[in-house]
Amino acid sequence: MNLLFSLILCLASLTSSSSSSSSSPPSALKLDSSLKVDNKHDFLISPNNVFTAGFYSVGDNAFCFSIWFTKPLSNGERTVVWMANRDAPVNGKRSKLSLTTTGNLILLDADQELPIWTTRTSDPTQSAELKLNNSGNLFLQSKDEYIIWQSFGSPTDTLLPNQPFTKDVTLVSSRSRTNYSSGFYKLIFDNDNVIRLVYNGPNVTGVYWPNPELTASDSGRNTYGSERIATIDQFGRFVSSDGLVFSTLDYGGQPMRRLTLDVDGNVRVYSFNDGTKVWDVTWQAIAQTCTIHGTCGENSTCTNVPNFGKKCTCLPYHKMVNETDWSYGCEPEFKDSCGNVNEYGFVHLAHFDFYGYDLRYMPNASLGVCMQECKKVCNCKGFQYKFDKEQGIYLCYLKFLLLNGYGSVSFNGSIYLRVPMSILSSNSMKRIQELGLNCSGIAKMVQLERVYVKKKEQRSLKFLLLFTYVFGAFEVLCIVYIFYKTRNNVQSSEGYLQVATGFERFSYADLRKASENFKIEIGRGGGAVVYKGILSDNRVAAIKCLKESNSNQGEVEFLAEVSTLGRLNHMNLIDIWGYCAEGNHKILVYEYMENGSLAENLHANDKLDWDKRFEVAVGTAKGLAYLHEECLEWVLHCDVKPHNILLDHDYSPKVADFGLLKFMDRDGRGNSEFTKARGTRGYMAPEWFYVNLPITSKVDVYSFGVVMLEMITGKGPQGGGDQNDGYKKPVVSWVRDKVAVAAEADGCDDMSDWIEEIVDSTVKGEYDRIRMGTLIKVALQCVEENKDQRPTMSQVVDMLLHGDDCKL
Numbered sequence: 054m055n056l057l058f059s060l061i062l063c064l065a066s067l068t069s070s071s072s073s074s075s076s077s078p079p080s081a082l083k084l085d086s087s088l089k090v091d092n093k094h095d096f097l098i099s100p101n102n103v104f105t106a107g108f109y110s111v112g113d114n115a116f117c118f119s120i121w122f123t124k125p126l127s128n129g130e131r132t133v134v135w136m137a138n139r140d141a142p143v144n145g146k147r148s149k150l151s152l153t154t155t156g157n158l159i160l161l162d163a164d165q166e167l168p169i170w171t172t173r174t175s176d177p178t179q180s181a182e183l184k185l186n187n188s189g190n191l192f193l194q195s196k197d198e199y200i201i202w203q204s205f206g207s208p209t210d211t212l213l214p215n216q217p218f219t220k221d222v223t224l225v226s227s228r229s230r231t232n233y234s235s236g237f238y239k240l241i242f243d244n245d246n247v248i249r250l251v252y253n254g255p256n257v258t259g260v261y262w263p264n265p266e267l268t269a270s271d272s273g274r275n276t277y278g279s280e281r282i283a284t285i286d287q288f289g290r291f292v293s294s295d296g297l298v299f300s301t302l303d304y305g306g307q308p309m310r311r312l313t314l315d316v317d318g319n320v321r322v323y324s325f326n327d328g329t330k331v332w333d334v335t336w337q338a339i340a341q342t343c344t345i346h347g348t349c350g351e352n353s354t355c356t357n358v359p360n361f362g363k364k365c366t367c368l369p370y371h372k373m374v375n376e377t378d379w380s381y382g383c384e385p386e387f388k389d390s391c392g393n394v395n396e397y398g399f400v401h402l403a404h405f406d407f408y409g410y411d412l413r414y415m416p417n418a419s420l421g422v423c424m425q426e427c428k429k430v431c432n433c434k435g436f437q438y439k440f441d442k443e444q445g446i447y448l449c450y451l452k453f454l455l456l457n458g459y460g461s462v463s464f465n466g467s468i469y470l471r472v473p474m475s476i477l478s479s480n481s482m483k484r485i486q487e488l489g490l491n492c493s494g495i496a497k498m499v500q501l502e503r504v505y506v507k508k509k510e511q512r513s514l515k516f517l518l519l520f521t522y523v524f525g526a527f528e529v530l531c532i533v534y535i536f537y538k539t540r541n542n543v544q545s546s547e548g549y550l551q552v553a554t555g556f557e558r559f560s561y562a563d564l565r566k567a568s569e570n571f572k573i574e575i576g577r578g579g580g581a582v583v584y585k586g587i588l589s590d591n592r593v594a595a596i597k598c599l600k601e602s603n604s605n606q607g608e609v610e611f612l613a614e615v616s617t618l619g620r621l622n623h624m625n626l627i628d629i630w631g632y633c634a635e636g637n638h639k640i641l642v643y644e645y646m647e648n649g650s651l652a653e654n655l656h657a658n659d660k661l662d663w664d665k666r667f668e669v670a671v672g673t674a675k676g677l678a679y680l681h682e683e684c685l686e687w688v689l690h691c692d693v694k695p696h697n698i699l700l701d702h703d704y705s706p707k708v709a710d711f712g713l714l715k716f717m718d719r720d721g722r723g724n725s726e727f728t729k730a731r732g733t734r735g736y737m738a739p740e741w742f743y744v745n746l747p748i749t750s751k752v753d754v755y756s757f758g759v760v761m762l763e764m765i766t767g768k769g770p771q772g773g774g775d776q777n778d779g780y781k782k783p784v785v786s787w788v789r790d791k792v793a794v795a796a797e798a799d800g801c802d803d804m805s806d807w808i809e810e811i812v813d814s815t816v817k818g819e820y821d822r823i824r825m826g827t828l829i830k831v832a833l834q835c836v837e838e839n840k841d842q843r844p845t846m847s848q849v850v851d852m853l854l855h856g857d858d859c860k861l
C-alpha cells in the first residue's frame with residue numbers, strides 16, 4: 054500500500070512537473086552540478102520532449118536514475134527505457150546524480166560516500182555536458198563534440214530505434230512487472246555471432262530462441278557474419294548481422310517504438326498508440342509463451358488458458374516454493390529417499406511435455422519397461438512417453454529434472470511423474486481433484502482429452518505437424534527469411550521448409566495430376582476454388598486454389614500465413630496437409646471431408662438429426678474456441694457460416710476456410726486490416742457496420758449464434774418469417790420475438806410450447822427439451838447486439854456441455 058502510494062505520489066509529481074511551464078527543466082547538466090532526487094523539477098528532457106531522464110520511483114523510498122517516455126500511458130504509468138542502477142535503488146532523500154569537475158558521472162545514495170553507480174569517465178577538456186538526445190540517448194559530450202559516454206552503450210531491457218545492439222551489450226529482462234531489477238532472461242550476441250535468448254536462472258541455464266533443436270542456419274541465421282550488430286530503425290525494420298531481419302506489423306509509420314525483452318522472456322517490439330495511449334505489440338519473437346524456458350520454474354507446468362494467457366501450475370503433490378514468484382518453481386510435498394523399486398508409482402499427465410534434461414532415451418520401449426527403468430534409476434523424476442507415428446513406435450525419455458513443462462491439447466504425449474507409492478495410495482483422490490479444481494485450464498483439457506483418445510486412431514499421420522508444435526516456438530519471419538534468401542535454390546530450401554512449416558510442399562504438376570487437371574470442383578467462394586484430388590499416396594484431398602486477385606500477396610506473406618495455419622491443430626479444425634507456391638499458383642491442400650459442408654446438409658433432415666446437430670454445435674464451438682483462445686496466436690475466423698463448417702464421415706464438424714483468418718494483437722484489438730468489412734451477409738455481427746467499433750473475436754461468436762439458430766429453426770439467416778407474419782424477418786429477431794412472447798406468457802416452467810414453435814419440425818429424432826432450451830438460450834446470447842454481452846467461445850462450449858439451467 055505504502056509502495057503504491059509513493060508511486061502515485063511520484064507519478065503525480067512527474068505529471069505536474071512535466072506539464073508545468075513555469076519552471077522549464079534544464080536541457081543539459083553542466084560540470085560540477087547535480088540532479089537531486091528531492092528536487093521535483095530536476096529532469097533532463099529531450100529537445101523533442103519525447104524522453105525524460107531523472108529519478109524514477111521503483112518502490113517505497115526507492116529510486117532509480119532512469120530515462121522514460123515523457124508521455125504517460127492511459128493508466129498514468131510511464132514506460133522506462135533505461136536505468137542506471139536497476140539493481141541498487143537509492144533513497145528518496147539526499148540522493149543525487151552529479152557530474153564532477155573531472156567529467157565523471159556519479160550516482161550517490163543519501164549520505165553514502167561511495168557512488169552506487171558511475172560512468173568511470175574523465176574529461177581533460179573540462180567542458181563535458183550531460184544531454185538527452187531526441188532519440189533517447191543520454192550522453193556525456195565534451196566541447197569538441199567527443200562522446201565520452203552514452204546510455205545507448207549500456208541498455209537495460211529496451212532497445213530504442215537506431216540504438217545499436219552489439220557484441221558488447223546485453224538486454225536483461227526485469228524481475229517482474231513491478232520490480233525493475235535484473236531478471237533471468239537475456240538477449241545476447243552469442244559466441245557464434247547469432248542473436249539468442251537465454252534463460253539464465255539461479256540454478257539452470259539454457260538457450261530457448263531460436264529453437265535450440267535446430268541449427269543456426271536452419272533457423273535462418275548465419276554464423277559467419279563476424280560483425281555482430283543489430284538495429285531497429287524508426288520505421289520498424291530490424292536488421293541483424295546474423296541474418297535475422299524483420300519488419301513490424303506497422304512498418305513504415307514513425308510512431309514511438311521500442312524493442313523490449315519483457316519479464317516473460319519474450320522479445321517484443323511495441324508502437325505507441327496515440328489514440329488509446331497504450332503500447333501495441335507489432336512483433337514478437339516467440340508466439341507461444343509457454344515454450345519460453347524456465348517460465349514456471351521447476352516441477353511445474355505452463356498452460357495457455359483462455360482469457361488469461363499463460364498459467365503456471367504445480368505438478369500433483371507439489372507446492373510453490375515461493376508463493377509470490379513462479380521462477381522458484383514447486384517442491385515436492387513428499388520425501389523421496391531413493392527407495393526400493395516397488396515403492397514408486399506414477400501419476401499420468403496427458404498432453405504434457407517437459408523439454409530437455411533427459412537422463413536416458415529409449416525408443417520402442419513399452420510403458421511397463423519405461424516405468425520399470427524409471428523406478429530403478431534413483432534420480433529419475435518421471436518420464437515422457439509418446440507415440441512416434443512416423444516410426445510407429447513409442448518413445449520414452451527419462452527425466453532427471455522437470456523444467457520447461459507445458460501442456461497443450463495438441464501435444465499427443467504424456468508425462469508420467471514418479472511419486473512414492475505411499476502417497477498414491479493414501480490420498481490420491483483428494484490430490485488429483487484439487488488439481489482439477491485449482492486450474493480451470495487443466496480441467497478443460499481433461500475434458501477435451503477424452504474426445505481425442507476416441508479419435509486418435511482415425512487421425513491421419515501428422516507427425517511433422519506435431520513436431521513443429523512440440524518443439525516449436527518458431528519464428529515465422531526466420532522461416533520466411535531463409536526461404537526468401539534461398540528462393541533461387543528451391544531444392545535446398547524445400548527439405549527445410551517441410552520441417553519448418555510442418556507440412557508438405559507440393560509441386561503444381563503433382564497437384565494437377567492429383568486432381569486430374571482440376572476436374573472435380575467441390576466448392577467455390579472466398580476467392581478460391583476447391584477441387585477434389587487423390588494424392589500419390591492415395592489420400593483424398595481437397596485442393597484449394599486461391600484466385601489470382603487473392604493470391605497477389607507475395608510468396609513471403611503466403612508462406613507466413615501457411616506456416617501459421619500449419620500450427621493450428623485441433624480435431625474441430627480442418628487439417629491442412631500441404632501447399633504449393635509456384636509463380637501465380639497459390640494452393641492449399643486439405644483433408645477431404647466426405648460429407649461436405651453443413652450448408653449442404655442442413656436440410657437433409659434425416660441425416661442430420663438432433664443429436665448430430667447438437668454435436669455439430671459443440672464441435673464448431675470447440676474449434677472456434679481453440680482458434681480464439683488456446684492456440685498460438687489469437688486468430689479470428691471472420692467468416693463463420695454453414696458453408697465453412699465441414700462434416701466428416703460421421704458428421705463431426707471441422708471449421709474450414711481460413712482464407713480470411715486474421716491475427717489479433719495481444720491487446721485484443723484487431724489490426725488495421727480490419728478497416729473493411731468481411732464476412733457473409735446475414736452472419737455478420739453489427740460491429741462490422743460501424744466504423745468505430747473494434748473488431749474482436751466476438752464477431753465470430755455472433756456468426757456462430759446465427760448458425761446455431763439456423764440449425765435449430767431450419768430457417769436461413771435472412772428469412773425467418775412464418776406464415777403469420779406478412780414479411781420475412783431475419784432469423785435472429787424472429788427467434789428473439791418468439792422467446793420474448795413465450796417468456797412473458799409462462800416463464801421457464803413450461804418451455805415445451807414455445808420451443809416447439811421455434812424448432813424445425815421436419816428434423817428427425819427426439820430432442821431433449823432442456824437441452825434444446827439451453828441451445829436456444831446460448832444462441833441468443835451469442836447474437837446479442839452488444840459484443841460485450843456475448844459469451845466467449847469457450848464459455849459457449851461450457852454452457853452447451855454443462856448448462857442445463859433455465860434462465861432466459
Ligand SMILES: *[C@@H]1O[C@H](CO)[C@@H](O)[C@H](O)[C@H]1NC(C)=O
Pocket residue numbers: 186187188190192200203
Ligand atoms: C542524437 O540523435 C540524432 C538523431 O536523433 C542522431 O543523429 C545523433 O547521432 C544522436 N547523438 C548521439 C550522441 O546519440
Ligand SMILES: *[C@@H]1O[C@H](CO)[C@@H](O)[C@H](O)[C@H]1NC(C)=O
Pocket residue numbers: 111112115228232233234
Ligand atoms: C526485486 O527483486 C530482487 C531480486 O529478487 C529483490 O532482491 C528486491 O528486493 C526486489 N525489489 C523490490 C522493490 O521488490
Ligand SMILES: *[C@@H]1O[C@H](CO)[C@@H](O)[C@H](O)[C@H]1NC(C)=O
Pocket residue numbers: 374375376377378
Ligand atoms: C519470495 O520472494 C520474494 C522476492 O523475490 C521475497 O521478498 C520473499 O521473501 C520470498 N518469500 C518467501 C516465502 O521465501
Ligand SMILES: *[C@@H]1O[C@H](CO)[C@@H](O)[C@H](O)[C@H]1NC(C)=O
Pocket residue numbers: 255256351380381382
Ligand atoms: C537452486 O539450488 C539451490 C541448491 O540446490 C536451492 O537451495 C535453491 O532454492 C535453488 N533455487 C531455485 C530458484 O530453484
Ligand SMILES: *[C@@H]1O[C@H](CO)[C@@H](O)[C@H](O)[C@H]1NC(C)=O
Pocket residue numbers: 351352374381382383384385389434
Ligand atoms: C523438484 O522436485 C525434485 C524431486 O522430484 C526436487 O529434488 C527438487 O528440489 C524440486 N525442485 C525445487 C525447485 O524444489
Ligand SMILES: *[C@@H]1O[C@H](CO)[C@@H](O)[C@H](O)[C@H]1NC(C)=O
Pocket residue numbers: 417444446
Ligand atoms: C519394437 O519392438 C518390438 C517388440 O519388442 C519389435 O517387434 C519391433 O520390431 C520393434 N520395432 C522397431 C521399429 O524397432
Ligand SMILES: *[C@@H]1O[C@H](CO)[C@@H](O)[C@H](O)[C@H]1NC(C)=O
Pocket residue numbers: 647648649701702703
Ligand atoms: C457421409 O459419409 C458416409 C460415410 O462415408 C457416406 O456413406 C454417406 O453417403 C455420406 N453422406 C453424404 C450426404 O455424402
